Amino acid sequence: MSKFAFDVSPLGDSAVSVTFGEEINYETHKKIKMLMDLLERDSFAGFIECVPAFVNVTIYYDPLIVHQEHKKRKKDDFISPFKAVSNIIEQKLEQLETDKTFQQRTISIPVCYGGAFGPDLEYVARFNDLTTDEVIHIHSAGEYLVYMIGFAPGFPFLGGLSEKIAAPRRSSPRTSIPAGSVGIAGMQTGVYPISTPGGWQLIGKTPMKLFLPNENPPSLLQAGDVVKFYPISRDVYEEMVYKEGGQ
Incomplete structure (x- = not known):
């Protein structure tokens, strides 16, 4: 019997x-991450991949291989591939030691805040009765957990945003947002890795590339990473773009 629901x-x-309940928090993410790590280190026949979300993880498998493997071990005991995989997952969950910490990478991301790069910075400041400098300070002082990658290739959904700078999505989404744009939506912040439509409030832009299509994995950030932002000037931004081939 598993130690948690x-x-x-x-x-x-x-x-x-x-699915591990309904609350989006670190403890839920920790269970997801630890199960993923365990499955990827010690996978079962037919396992394809894990895809994490806020409160659950989806596990993809080849039903034919799962069925054949089960039949090898228990010839007279027919169960569906779903039931066979469910049994495996329950066994894996019994092995999780949730009182232990898991290793996390910390990725620092430079951001040029405001101006043409952050056209909604003043709105976020007004909405929260702050100055733009206060928004920048609060945003760059935080540590953000990557809960999942989704919406667009390499797009990180980051938790941990201070409620002091939370802001609603735009009532009218933009048809095109430049790659590298840093935005806020509700209690989340994130970075657009490619040019795409979107409704987040844009407060800045990074010269770093988050989507790396020629690498494996193609996303700079992964679920479980910790992100820290730090402010840079427009000159430093341009210099980094020139030297590093950023956005």
Whole structure:
């Protein structure tokens, strides 16, 4: 019996979703991350990949391989591939030691705040009755947990934003947001890794590339990473773009 509550449900015939409650927080993410790490270190026959979200992780598998492997071990005991995978996951969950910490990378991301790079910085400041300098200070002083990558290739959903600078999405999304734009939406912050439509409030831009299509994995950031932002000037931004081939 697992030490904590979870729910395993099928997603079609080749994936299951493991959900750990409804609260988006560090403890929930820790369980997701530890299960992913365990499955990737000690996978089962037919395992393809794990895809994390805020409160659950989706595990993809090849049902034919799962069925054949189960049949090898228990010839007279027929169960569905979903049930076989569910049993494996429950066994893995019993092995999790949630009182232990897991290793996290810390990635520092430079940001040129305001101006043409952050056209919504003044709105975020007014909305929270702050100055733009106060918004920059609060945003760059925080530490943010990467809960998941999604929406666009390499786009990190970051938790840990101070409620002092939280702001609603734009009522009318922009049709095109430049790659590298740093935004705020509700209690989250994030970075647009590619040019895409979007409705987040833009407060700055980074010269770093977050989407690296020729590398494996193609995303600079991964679920479980910690992100720290630090402010840079427009001159430093331009210099980094020139030297590092950024945005």
